[in-house]
Amino acid sequence: MTRSDLVTELAAKFSQLTHPDAESAVKTLLDAMSEALVKGHRIELRGFGTFTINRRAPRLGRNPRSGESVAIPEKRVPHFKPGKALREAVDQQSKKAP
Helix, strand or coil: CCHHHHHHHHHHHCCCCCHHHHHHHHHHHHHHHHHHHHCCCCEEECCCEEEEEEEECCEEEECCCCCCEEEECCEEEEEEEECHHHHHHHHHHHHHCC
16 A cells, blocks of 8 residues: 555545545654654554664675675664554454465
């Protein structure tokens, strides 16, 4: 599902929302989530999952073309952990599918 699919589905589900209103709502929600993660906050959506920031320590990598060692700096990367309800729903759906 893409962002535009989400906007279309939201506009179809709530008839009082116009397409531009649904687009604005999705953009606002995603922007707020992005800002929270940039600030290092944790986002928890009960029944769906949790977004956190993981730290990747600096390490020594290797350039595959030349074989030369390359220092890779520390990184902070977003991480998603699905909630129990989402995991169970996906598991149930996979058992139904052939």
